[in-house]
Amino acid sequence: MQIKTTQLGHVAWCETTAQQLAPQDFAVDGWRDNNAVVGQSKGRYTTWFVKTANSDSSQTWVLRHYWRGGMMEKFSRDAYLYTGLKRTRAVAELTILETLYQEGFAVPRPIAANVERFGLWYRADIIIEHVAGANDLVAYLSHNSMTESQWYLLGETIAKFHQRGVYHADLNAKNILLAHGQFYLIDFDRGELRTPHPTWQQANLDRLLRSLKKEHAKLTTLQFSQQHWQQLLAGYQSVNPI
Template identity: 40%
Template sequence: MIRAQVQPTPTGAILFDATAVQHVDEAWFEPAHWQASSTASTQSGGRGGVVFFEAPFGAGVLRHYRRGGLVGRLNADHYLWTGRRRTRGFREFTLLAQLHDAGLRVPAPLFARYVREGLRYRADLVTRRIPGARTLAERSLAGDVDAALAARVGRTLAGFHVRGAWHADLNAHNVVVDGAGEIWLLDFDRGRMRPPAMPWQQANLERLHRSLAKIGAIKRLEGFDARFWHPLLAAYHRVLADRAARGDAP
């Protein structure tokens, strides 16, 4: 179980898992710290400025929250201050901890930080790295998908949905297959818990399908619907039907 504690800083605060570390050095939120460390390796990319590193407490992923689209050109990484609990990093840490402790496959949160600047703040999040991870986007474009994988993805998504876990940006880059073939979901920024309901659950699935179309996976993989999407939906709805037959409460 994750044990969240708050550590004040001169310019904000850090939320961390006290079962993983006893305290957090603010330098751990700086890519340059890991790039200069002899015990660490780094790799950067993506809108969020992701950095992969190795540390004494394990393999981690550092993400700096950045805005995308047109807004991001004018304001790269500042957000309106509305309270500590509502900062991007603290909210995602709290949700990931809840999902992790419920047995769902999400990256375990290690620590989150906000740096306040008057009515604005910047934020960062560090999670544990998933070993051997490849995104569904990567596997789809490589043709490395089949009905068995689709069924695992469908069952995993259903497991999140029946518990009311809503992903704000469910796409093929945020669905990950680890080295053992298990399915994980990444990036719960802006996600939240909500009562299970088919309209938002269906919208989540449609968003994933659109992302697969956007990256060209559907066109590249012959018979995509029959080979992958239909088995995914069948497994997804089977979980929901089995749960309903048992009379399980959300």
């Protein structure tokens, strides 16, 4: 990872990124002015999909600002206490993604992170490459069913992340993508690389199960059942028995 110091803070980018970025590249307004915004995803806040104009080939990137949630959102929507560059949410997430991407794990290619300091506080953004042709698990299961082998493969995929010590702070159905027969994990905000242990691994699985049940309760046509979960667990246990 390379880091450039700017007037306001720092821009970090990965070795796999062909170009250096400036703080203004993390603001959607500039992309919109160039007619380069090609989509958006609305959850609690909006994530933007932007098209680059590289001379070699264009790419679609995902631009995400870090917003607070929970009780702290009432005090500040996007300001975080600065305790060091590597501990900022953007650089920490970028670092995990770069490590996993270089090791061949199914994660989006990391591009860059932006950290802007003001006094004791900072705001941050991250850019990753869009996984072409991907649907999150909720969107996919809303219109399609997965085969037994696909549920098994999903379990194997999660188990391999866990074996590597990847703790995902929010392993839910919307943070799992399916593209061209492969599952990807996304959104590693507050994630960690830690020593593998059954306690946090089981907690990750429990969180995913609660997420799938919640989504099924909201949309009863969602193609998920307890049998599907048992197929996922079989795949998981084949790689990482806990």
